Amino acid sequence: MTDKNLPLGGTVTLPKPEFDLLLADLRTNGFQTVGPRVQDEGIIYTKIDGLKDLPRGILSEQNPASYRLILTGKDRYFDFIPGGQSWKQFLFPPRHTLFSAVMDGKWQLKVSDEPALRYALIGVRACELAALHIHDKVFLREDFSDPIYRLHREGLFILAVNCLDPDATCFCGSMGTGPRLAAGFDLGVTELDDVFLVEVGSELGRSLLSVRSFDLPSAFTQNIANQALERAAESMFRTMDTSDLPGLLTGHFEAERWTEVGKRCLSCANCTLVCPTCFCWDVTDQVDILGKFTLRERVWDSCFNPNFSYVVGGNTRPNIRSRYRQWLTHKLGAWKAQFGVLGCVGCGRCITWCPAGIDLTQEVAAIRAEVKS
Amino acid sequence: MTTMLFNTTAHRAGFTDKLLLPHWAELIKIIPEAEGVTTFQFKFTDPEIENRYCFEPGQFNMLYVPGYGEAALSMSSDLESGNGLLVHTIRHIGNVTRATSRLKIGDVVGIRGPFGTSWPLDAIEGMDVVIACGGIGLPPLRGAVYRIIRNREKYGKVILLYGARTPKDLMYPTEYESWQKAGIELQVTVDRGGDDWTGRVGVVPMWFYHFRVDPHKTAVLTCGPEIMMRFVIYEALARRIPSEHIYISLERNMKCGQGACGHCQQGPFFICKDGPVFPFSALESIFNVEEY
Amino acid sequence: MLPAEDIHSALQKVPWFKSLTPEHFNKTAELTHLRHVKAGEIFFHEGDKQDFVYIVLDGRVSLDIFVPHHGKVRFCTAELYDVFGWSSVTPGMHQRTAGAVAVLDTTVACIDAEGLRQFADNDHDFGYLLMRRLANVVASRLMVTRLQLIDMFAGPAEYKND
Numbered sequence: 001m002t003d004k005n006l007p008l009g010g011t012v013t014l015p016k017p018e019f020d021l022l023l024a025d026l027r028t029n030g031f032q033t034v035g036p037r038v039q040d041e042g043i044i045y046t047k048i049d050g051l052k053d054l055p056r057g058i059l060s061e062q063n064p065a066s067y068r069l070i071l072t073g074k075d076r077y078f079d080f081i082p083g084g085q086s087w088k089q090f091l092f093p094p095r096h097t098l099f100s101a102v103m104d105g106k107w108q109l110k111v112s113d114e115p116a117l118r119y120a121l122i123g124v125r126a127c128e129l130a131a132l133h134i135h136d137k138v139f140l141r142e143d144f145s146d147p148i149y150r151l152h153r154e155g156l157f158i159l160a161v162n163c164l165d166p167d168a169t170c171f172c173g174s175m176g177t178g179p180r181l182a183a184g185f186d187l188g189v190t191e192l193d194d195v196f197l198v199e200v201g202s203e204l205g206r207s208l209l210s211v212r213s214f215d216l217p218s219a220f221t222q223n224i225a226n227q228a229l230e231r232a233a234e235s236m237f238r239t240m241d242t243s244d245l246p247g248l249l250t251g252h253f254e255a256e257r258w259t260e261v262g263k264r265c266l267s268c269a270n271c272t273l274v275c276p277t278c279f280c281w282d283v284t285d286q287v288d289i290l291g292k293f294t295l296r297e298r299v300w301d302s303c304f305n306p307n308f309s310y311v312v313g314g315n316t317r318p319n320i321r322s323r324y325r326q327w328l329t330h331k332l333g334a335w336k337a338q339f340g341v342l343g344c345v346g347c348g349r350c351i352t353w354c355p356a357g358i359d360l361t362q363e364v365a366a367i368r369a370e371v372k373s
Numbered sequence: 374m375t376t377m378l379f380n381t382t383a384h385r386a387g388f389t390d391k392l393l394l395p396h397w398a399e400l401i402k403i404i405p406e407a408e409g410v411t412t413f414q415f416k417f418t419d420p421e422i423e424n425r426y427c428f429e430p431g432q433f434n435m436l437y438v439p440g441y442g443e444a445a446l447s448m449s450s451d452l453e454s455g456n457g458l459l460v461h462t463i464r465h466i467g468n469v470t471r472a473t474s475r476l477k478i479g480d481v482v483g484i485r486g487p488f489g490t491s492w493p494l495d496a497i498e499g500m501d502v503v504i505a506c507g508g509i510g511l512p513p514l515r516g517a518v519y520r521i522i523r524n525r526e527k528y529g530k531v532i533l534l535y536g537a538r539t540p541k542d543l544m545y546p547t548e549y550e551s552w553q554k555a556g557i558e559l560q561v562t563v564d565r566g567g568d569d570w571t572g573r574v575g576v577v578p579m580w581f582y583h584f585r586v587d588p589h590k591t592a593v594l595t596c597g598p599e600i601m602m603r604f605v606i607y608e609a610l611a612r613r614i615p616s617e618h619i620y621i622s623l624e625r626n627m628k629c630g631q632g633a634c635g636h637c638q639q640g641p642f643f644i645c646k647d648g649p650v651f652p653f654s655a656l657e658s659i660f661n662v663e664e665y
Numbered sequence: 666m667l668p669a670e671d672i673h674s675a676l677q678k679v680p681w682f683k684s685l686t687p688e689h690f691n692k693t694a695e696l697t698h699l700r701h702v703k704a705g706e707i708f709f710h711e712g713d714k715q716d717f718v719y720i721v722l723d724g725r726v727s728l729d730i731f732v733p734h735h736g737k738v739r740f741c742t743a744e745l746y747d748v749f750g751w752s753s754v755t756p757g758m759h760q761r762t763a764g765a766v767a768v769l770d771t772t773v774a775c776i777d778a779e780g781l782r783q784f785a786d787n788d789h790d791f792g793y794l795l796m797r798r799l800a801n802v803v804a805s806r807l808m809v810t811r812l813q814l815i816d817m818f819a820g821p822a823e824y825k826n827d
Contacts, residue, residue, distance in 0.1 A: 098392055098393050098394070107397070139633075141632075144631045144633055144646075147392055253659075253665060280636065281629075281634045281635070282634065282636075283628050283629070285440060285441060287439075291440055294440040301634070301635070301636070303635070308636060316626075316664065317664055317665075318664065321664075326638075326665070334638070334641040338641050538818035542818065565739065565813070566727075568737075568739075570768075572725075573742045573744065574740065575741055576809050576812040578812070579808065579809050582801070583745070598818060600812065
C-alpha cells in the first residue's frame, strides 16, 4: 500500500530491495551515489550502485590502534561503524588543481573548470552529520567561503543512518552528537532485520521516497527501532567530560601531561587524516624543469607536519610535544572561540587509527587530574 | 577582532569565486635597499583592478612568483603620498623571496590581497605615539608614518625608534630628514657601528630608559624581530602603558591569507585574518607560551 | 674649573639629581667637575685605573672593547643623561673593562669615584639611592647586551620555503 501524502518528518518502512531503486533514482537525477564499501579489510567511502556494494553482514570492532571487521552473515548492511575515511573527502578533496600556467611570452593562466559533481552520500552517521555541520561553519563564513566546498555542498544529498552498535572507541554521546540522528539529512534510515525505517528530512528526500513502495510502520516496528536506538546509546561506554572545556586545555599549556604524551606521539598525522572535522590545507606549486609550466594545487595538510608552522628563522612548533598540544588545544579549545562549538564529534577515529593508541578522552582526563591535584 | 574595512570586497584583488587565483602585476621599478633587501614597485596589468585596489597600512598581500609559490608581504607604501600603489620591500631569504631577487623590469607576478588588520591610526588619535621597529619591521610601518605625517595635528608627540644590525642595514635612510622635518622625532640605533658611525649603538627597547612617557596617553606600534617586539612590550608595560595601547604585528606561516588553511593559527586567532596587527591585550595570555 | 653655580645648574637638569635632598646634591656637586671634549677625544682606555664616573650632559659617547683582528668594537653608546664608567663605583672592579670615546662634541659631568664611594659608605641613605640608580643603569645595559648577544637581526642559517 503506498501513501502519496508523505509529510516532512514522517517515517515509513521501506523494503530493502527498494533501496537500490532509490539509489538508481538518485543517479538518474544526476547524483553520484557514494557510500561504504569493504576494501583491504577496512571500510572506505567510494562509488556504490546499490546494496550489493555495501558491507553486508559486516560488524566492526575498534580499540585504540586497532580496527577489524567481523563477518556476521546477517542480511544487514549498516551494522559496522565507519572506518578510517570520512565524508570530508568529497566536499574538501584531498587534492585539487587550482590552476596551471604556461609561459608563452607571458604567463597564461588556465583555471581548472570542471563542473562539480553532485554527490549523494549514502550512510552518513550522526557523528559524521555533526562533522559536516561543523565544516559548514568552517568553510562557509561571512568573510570568506571556500568556493570548492560551497559548490559541492549546495548540491549535496544526505542519506543518514542511525548507529545501532557503537564500537569501543565511540563517544558521540558525550559530545552531544549521537548516536541518534538529529536534523540535517534528506533521508534518515534505521535498519531493522527485514526493512529500513526511513524518516523524511527534506523536500528532496520526500520527493524521492514518495515514488517508492513504502508502508506506514506498525507500532511494533517503531518499538523495535526505538529499543535498538536506546540500547545503542546505553552501550557506549567511552566518555569525555566536556564540562570544563575549553578552559581546561587553554588554561594549562604547561601541564606535565603534554610532555608525557609528546613522548608517545609519533607525529604521523593519522589522526588529522581520519578526523572528519580537521580542515587544514596546504598549497603546492610545481614547475617543470624548464620553468615554463607550473601547476598550483591545494592539498590536505596537518598541524603535525614539521613544516606546518615554519617561518623564516625557525619553526614555532619545533617538537612533537608542541604539535600535539596545538592539535588538542585547538580541537577542544580554540575551535570554540573560532566557530562557536568544539571541534570534536566523538567519532573515535583518532583513537582507533593512532598507531600509538593515544586516546584523547584519556589525555583530557589526565590533564584534569593533574590540574586538580 | 577582525576589522572589515569595506562593506564589499570589491577593493580586493584575487578574491574571486576561484580559490587562490591571483591578479597579475608587472614590475615597474626596482630600488636596492640594504644588502639582501630590495624594494619593488608593481602595477596591475588590468587597469580596472589597479583602479579598484586599495589598502590600509599594516595589511599585506600574497605575492605569487609563478613556479615558486607565494609569500606574505606587508604593504610598504602609502596610497596618498604618491610613492606607489603596490610597493613591497622584500628581504631575500626564503624560497619565494629569493626568486624575487631575480625579477627584471617587465616581469609579471601574481597579487592577492589586501589581507589582514591595519595599524589603528584612528583609534590612537590624540595620543603620543611611539613607533618601535627594527630591521625589516620598518616597511610595514612606513605607510603609518606617512599617514601620521599627513594628519600630524591629530597626534601628540610622535617618536620613531628604528634599529638595525649595522648602519648598512638601515631602511629608507633618504627619507629620515623629511620625516624629521614633518615633526617625527627619529631615534636610529644600530647593534654595532663602525668608526664612522656617530649615531646610537644599542637596541631599540633601551630608549624607554631615557625618556619619560605618559602612560595614560601613549600608544606603541611595534614591528620587527619577535624578540625585539617582546622587549619593547616588556619595557612599555613596565612604564605602565596599558596593553590595549600596545599594538604589534605578528608573522606566521601563511598560505591562503584568508583565515582558511589553518597554517597561521596562534591560539584562537588566524594571524592573517584576525591580525597581523593586534592590540597586545588580545595576545597577552598566549604570547609568552613557549612553542605554542 | 667652572664656578660652582654652573655645575649646580648643569646637574639639576639630570633626572636622578632631582630626587636627591639638597644636602646630598651639594655634597655630590662638590665631587663633580664638568668637562667639554671634541668629537674623537678619548675619556679612558680599557685597563685604565678608575677615577671618575661620568654623566653625559650633551653629545654622545661610545664604549668600545678591543678585539684582536677586529680593532676597537663599539658596542654601546651613552646618550643624554646616561651614566658611563659606573663600574668605578662598585667594589671589586679595579680597572676599566671598556674604553670610552666621544663621537660628537660632548659635555660630561665627572664625579670623583673614590669620593662618591666614601660618601656612600658614610651616609647609607645616600648610598642606597646611589646603588638603586646604578642598579637601573646596569639593568638597562644588561638588557641591551643580551639582545645584542642574541643577534636578533641575523638571517636564518639555511633557507626553506617561505
